[in-house]
Amino acid sequence: MNKKLIIIAIMIFLCPIVWAQKQIDRSQELKIGQVMPDIPIQPVLNYKQSNIDINSFRDKVVILDFFDTFCSNCIAAMPKLQKLQNELGDKLQVILVTWQDQKTIEKFFQTNSFLKENKVSLPTIYSADLLRSYFPHKGVPHTTWLYQHKVQAVTHSDFVKNENVELLYKNGFIKLPLKSDFNDGLKEEGNALEQRKVIGSVEISGYKDGVETTGIQIVSDSITNQQKATFYNMDILGAYTAVWSKIKKPTFLMKDERIIWKVQDSSRYKYFKGKDGNIEWLIKNGICYERYDQMSRSESEQAQTILDDLNSFFGLNVYWATKELPCLVIKQLKVEKGNMPPLKSDGGVEGTNVLAFMIDYQGNFPPIIDEAEVKINIQVDDYSSLEKLNQQLKAYGLILKKEIRPLEVLFFEEVL
Incomplete structure (x- = not known):
């Protein structure tokens, strides 16, 4: 097997599925708080009949969990969704949604031993082009919450919990962190920054709601003559390893044994599996970075500058030995x-x-x-x-x- 293909395959497996695709049409996108249109009945598997009417569940909390069969994180979360459905069936309807066709999804449920072992048999809408146009996204899992014929939330799957379902059912509304794959929040901030005519700045902040996680990006603006270096919603360890990879490219896989912690609490810097899901932990501990410079630097020089900024801000010294x-x-x-x-x-x-x-x-x-x-x-x-x-x-x-x-x-x- 070609080494490059192996590395690409592993990167796809480790990350939430994000498909390279043409510009996504958002003209029919439904936002939080909007009333749902009447949706035609949808083709479905694992249900008492061959189609399902989403409109009929207006008195239940409806979770539309968008997935595909390539997404390991999606599949891993399905037993949790099934358990929730079993416990709260009088208040909740979980519906899996995929763009893939009937034949593919039938085979998926027939052959997946993990789903059989965990007795996952949730209603599954297939060939869901209409629902994808109402709730566009780049990556899965992608979760939409409906109640009382309104869009109540669009979240990561970590937030599909008993207490959140109960809260929405009781109060009729809920405020949860927004999953957005289109960085709408950054567009608003970018306009404000342009209006302020910033000459140079460095900002390190916490997790930004509604902003897609991105790695380090270094770009130059020929109009303003500024160089911009950014990353968004990364864990601190991930930010450091990404910076270092632009200074000193590793020739090996970054295993836990190759990280030596000399800190009071390493769980501040890296996600360790525990009570919170990965996204919940990231919302508490993730960071964003933006730097605007009049001076143009090479990628490795700018990475060194980012490293210095992070070390100074967090009181850290992160180095290879x-x-x-x-x-x-x-x-x-x-x-x-x-x-x-x-x-x-x-x-x-x-x-x-x-x-x-x-x-x-x-x-x-x-x-x-x-x-x-x-x-x-x-x-x-x-x-x-x-x-x-x-x-x-x-x-x-x-x-x-x-x-x-x-x-x-x-x-x-x-x-x-």
Whole structure:
């Protein structure tokens, strides 16, 4: 398998699904507080009949959970939605919504063992072009709340909780953080900034409601001669690693073992799975950054400036160094000629450097170091244990050995 394709595939898996697409038509978009139009009956699976009338649920809280079968986060949340439906069925109707066709969704429910194990059988509207035009979005999961024939909220799926459903049902309205994929809030701020004719500024703020999470962007404006550096709604660790990647590009996967915390409370800087969902945690701890300069810098120079700003603001020193740590080293064995398996053109990984990346990605092994640096096609089907890996690698004249080596690590240090 091509290394670039592997990396792209992993990035897609790790992130909420965001599809590259043409300009999204927002002409029919419904906003919070607007009355719902009469929606024609929609084709549906997992329901008492083959179509469903959303208008008939005006006396229940309706959750429209937009998903697709490529989105692992969407699928992982479905048992929670089913549990909520089972508990609050007299007050709530959860409806899954997807753009995908009937055949695809039927196969999805028939073959997904996770959904079967958790007895997920929520009504699912398929080929939902009309609903997508009313509630446009770039990424899923995307959740719309309806009640009393009005749009009550548009949120991330983290906020679909018993207490929020009960609150909306009781009060007839609710205020929840807005999920927006179109950065409408930034457009308003940008206009205000332009009116103030700012010459230069640095602003580090908390999470911005209704603003899409973005990585570091550095752009120059030929009209104002300003250079603008921004990122929005990132966790602090993510911001630092993104900045450092523009100064010193990592050649390995950033595993937890490669972060050395010298801080009082690391949960302020990185999300650790717990009571809150990832988005809830991000709303409490996420940060935004904007810098306007008259001086134009190279990308690496501007990244260093951002790093200095973050260190100064948070009282941190975040730097790369080496530390002796347990690891797995890919080494070559002595194999007689003729005992090597025939090379395959596809179906494996291309070389030990890609193999190291794939093993690191599994998450249940120490960091991997590639000392073999062999460029052959390697077929590995079972990553469940070190023993299983070595059984498969032996045929290629390779072995993984436990050793302690100096590894590059990121020190995250609070400055007293």
